[in-house]
Amino acid sequence: MTVSATWARIGAIFIKELVQMRRDRLTFGMMFGIPVIQLILFGFAINTDPKDLPTAVHAEEHTPVTRTLLRALETSQYYDLVLESDDPRDSEHLLARGEVAFVVFIPAGFTERLVRGERPQLLIEADASDPAAASNAIARAEAIVNQALRHDLKGPLAGLAPRPGPVELIVHPRYNPEGITQYNIVPGLLGVVLTMTLVMITGMAMTKEAERGTLENLLALPARPVEVMIGKITPYIAVGAAQAIVVLVTARFLFGVPFHGALWILLIGIAIFVFANLAVGFTFSTIATTQMQAMQLTFFFFLPSLLLSGFMFPFRGMPTWAQTIGEVLPLTHFLRIVRGVMLKGAGLADLYGEFIAMGAFAAAAVAVAMARYRRTLD
Amino acid sequence: MSDLAIDVSGLVKRFGDKIAVDGVDIQMPRGEVWGFLGPNGSGKTTTIRMICGLLRATEGAGTCLGYDVLNEPEKIRAHTGYMTQHFSFWKDLTIRENLEFTARLYQMPQLRERVDETLETLGLADRQNQLAGALSGGWKQRLALAAVTMHNPRLLLLDEPTAGVDPQARRDFWDEIHRLSTRGMTVLVSTHYMDEAERCDRIVYLANGKVVARGRIGEIIARSGLVAYRGEGEDVRRLAARLQGRPGVDHVAYFSAALNVSGENRQALENAIADIDGKDVEWREIQPTLEDVFIVLMMRAGADRRTHA
Numbered sequence: 197m198t199v200s201a202t203w204a205r206i207g208a209i210f211i212k213e214l215v216q217m218r219r220d221r222l223t224f225g226m227m228f229g230i231p232v233i234q235l236i237l238f239g240f241a242i243n244t245d246p247k248d249l250p251t252a253v254h255a256e257e258h259t260p261v262t263r264t265l266l267r268a269l270e271t272s273q274y275y276d277l278v279l280e281s282d283d284p285r286d287s288e289h290l291l292a293r294g295e296v297a298f299v300v301f302i303p304a305g306f307t308e309r310l311v312r313g314e315r316p317q318l319l320i321e322a323d324a325s326d327p328a329a330a331s332n333a334i335a336r337a338e339a340i341v342n343q344a345l346r347h348d349l350k351g352p353l354a355g356l357a358p359r360p361g362p363v364e365l366i367v368h369p370r371y372n373p374e375g376i377t378q379y380n381i382v383p384g385l386l387g388v389v390l391t392m393t394l395v396m397i398t399g400m401a402m403t404k405e406a407e408r409g410t411l412e413n414l415l416a417l418p419a420r421p422v423e424v425m426i427g428k429i430t431p432y433i434a435v436g437a438a439q440a441i442v443v444l445v446t447a448r449f450l451f452g453v454p455f456h457g458a459l460w461i462l463l464i465g466i467a468i469f470v471f472a473n474l475a476v477g478f479t480f481s482t483i484a485t486t487q488m489q490a491m492q493l494t495f496f497f498f499l500p501s502l503l504l505s506g507f508m509f510p511f512r513g514m515p516t517w518a519q520t521i522g523e524v525l526p527l528t529h530f531l532r533i534v535r536g537v538m539l540k541g542a543g544l545a546d547l548y549g550e551f552i553a554m555g556a557f558a559a560a561a562v563a564v565a566m567a568r569y570r571r572t573l574d
Numbered sequence: 575m576s577d578l579a580i581d582v583s584g585l586v587k588r589f590g591d592k593i594a595v596d597g598v599d600i601q602m603p604r605g606e607v608w609g610f611l612g613p614n615g616s617g618k619t620t621t622i623r624m625i626c627g628l629l630r631a632t633e634g635a636g637t638c639l640g641y642d643v644l645n646e647p648e649k650i651r652a653h654t655g656y657m658t659q660h661f662s663f664w665k666d667l668t669i670r671e672n673l674e675f676t677a678r679l680y681q682m683p684q685l686r687e688r689v690d691e692t693l694e695t696l697g698l699a700d701r702q703n704q705l706a707g708a709l710s711g712g713w714k715q716r717l718a719l720a721a722v723t724m725h726n727p728r729l730l731l732l733d734e735p736t737a738g739v740d741p742q743a744r745r746d747f748w749d750e751i752h753r754l755s756t757r758g759m760t761v762l763v764s765t766h767y768m769d770e771a772e773r774c775d776r777i778v779y780l781a782n783g784k785v786v787a788r789g790r791i792g793e794i795i796a797r798s799g800l801v802a803y804r805g806e807g808e809d810v811r812r813l814a815a816r817l818q819g820r821p822g823v824d825h826v827a828y829f830s831a832a833l834n835v836s837g838e839n840r841q842a843l844e845n846a847i848a849d850i851d852g853k854d855v856e857w858r859e860i861q862p863t864l865e866d867v868f869i870v871l872m873m874r875a876g877a878d879r880r881t882h883a
Contacts, residue, residue, distance in 0.1 A: 208675055208679045215667060408665070409660050409661075410664055413658055416651060416658070418652045
């Protein structure tokens with residue numbers, strides 16, 4: 197059989213898939229609805245550096261110093277002083293009920309003891325049941341207080357002002373100095389969206405034929421497995437490309453995510469990543485006998501990808517075994533590529549390890565898919 | 575080239591430890607129309623699938639259109655039209671799109687014209703843009719037949735093509751099969767209908783994965799050694815229950831307002847009829863029908879042991 201014949205058959209299957217894709221409104225809508233919905237949800241809704249946390253104040257005295265302190269907390273943007281309570285039991289309840297995240301407790305005689313140099317105590321009670329929610333505000337508290345007092349402790353009180361430590365510590369939070377969550381999440385979403393839709397849709401593409409009884413016909417017609425596979429997958433490469441464009445355009449113009457690196461490096465990354473996911477989806481379709489099973493297998497793959505890749509939780513925060521699993525998943529490497537290129541301006545030399553790891557996964561997935569594809573109905 | 579379209583011997587197919595087909599030989603000359611009969615689960619579909627390379631035979635060997643059934647399935651498929659038991663064209667494609675897809679896979683030249691022609695012959699030209707899923711059972715079968723014969727295959731394998739189709743559509747369908755046959759196609763049709771079996775040159779009867787009878791219908795009936803009587807009269811239907819199960823009576827059936835009984839032992843059958851007190855019933859010997867023969871063959875072969883659907 198000649199090469200042109202092969203192309204003709206791939207073309208036949210490609211056209212058929214396109215027509216069926218267009219006719220299946222729900223799936224078609226999903227392919228573009230999912231990225232948009234995820235972008236809106238994750239892009240706008242998730243913030244790993246929460247600010248304006250409701251705070252109650254229980255002040256047993258009101259002096260210029262305490263006012264300065266409270267104002268400083270408020271201007272830090274982390275604390276939103278929503279109410280004042282007079283009763284300590286009251287503030288306890290506020291915290292327990294979750295009405296406030298913090299209670300700032302200023303004891304009587306605070307100012308007097310401060311002036312006398314007795315290091316009075318200032319208590320901040322925090323609802324740390326969700327560590328991530330409270331951690332940044334807690335971490336900043338001391339700096340906020342010291343900064344505020346530096347202004348008030350002047351003249352005769354200058355001796356009480358906090359002295360700088362023995363080391364001048366300089367921290368440069370690079371690549372995302374303002375710590376904007378979207379800069380991290382939105383590029384990562386590109387990988388999540390591609391994983392979810394491509395694995396699922398290709399997984400269902402073959403099982404659909406089996407479920408509807410058309411597989412027997414497809415096998416009886418003169419198309420070879422490779423041709424069927426290429427013809428069926430190609431439309432979804434286009435889908436992946438369209439999704440990538442949607443996410444990248446949104447990242448740039450809606451979320452203002454910087455793009456420091458070279459686009460072509462990212463495009464190579466996307467190409468390998470799309471290929472790896474399609475191969476996984478195709479493998480699933482050779483295992484599953486129904487579309488439902490293909491869906492379940494997709495989630496079996498998607499959830500670890502979401503959780504262990506470093507998309508949702510810091511990769512380095514995971515134990516070694518979890519990191520090992522994460523290293524196998526293509527999403528892990530893709531996230532490093534997309535974040536590296538966009539935020540850090542990383543070049544090919546910085547990322548070649550990720551490309552190799554992702555490429556190896558893709559090659560293995562294709563090998564499994566090809567080995568498992570049934571030429572017969574056995 | 576051999577003048578056998580299908581030449582397979584000793585075909586065996588096992589699914590796990592279940593035997594679906596157990597040593598089937600078929601030597602089918604080119605240009606004939608053969609019927610493939612047998613109860614549900616007798617291995618007809620499995621055999622057809624092995625012949626066209628959709629299933630790999632566990633044992634046995636042979637050729638189809640001169641190509642090896644085990645090693646050259648792609649060549650076989652290029653010259654074979656296989657119509658599956660259940661409608662397996664794409665219901666979410668239009669009639670035209672289904673035909674075009676098939677034509678493209680077979681790389682037919684002048685694709686558009688061929689599809690137009692086929693639609694015209696089918697009488698579906700004005701409905702070509704309807705989804706195939708919207709067609710009635712009979713039309714689906716005609717579409718499927720048109721699609722699998724568009725590339726002018728040398729061999730046509732039809733798996734219960736007329737199941738659930740009305741008599742008129744069945745008749746049209748068979749006329750079409752005979753037309754295709756005169757154009758030189760070899761046709762193997764599996765069916766449950768006796769009237770369809772009678773439209774075949776020869777039949778092969780399968781039971782429990784084995785060929786239990788083959789040949790021309792007359793020969794099969796003659797070889798069966800079956801004797802049949804037909805009884806007519808008032809209330810003859812009530813006698814059926816009394817005749818059933820008597821020694822010598824293999825089969826009792828009531829149709830055309832008469833009772834048909836058959837058995838393998840003439841003496842025993844005649845005794846059984848005589849024992850029944852049927853005063854107003856007039857008995858005469860008739861030629862056994864194909865159905866009588868098949869029921870006996872089925873009883874001899876034992877019950878349906880199928881577990882593989």
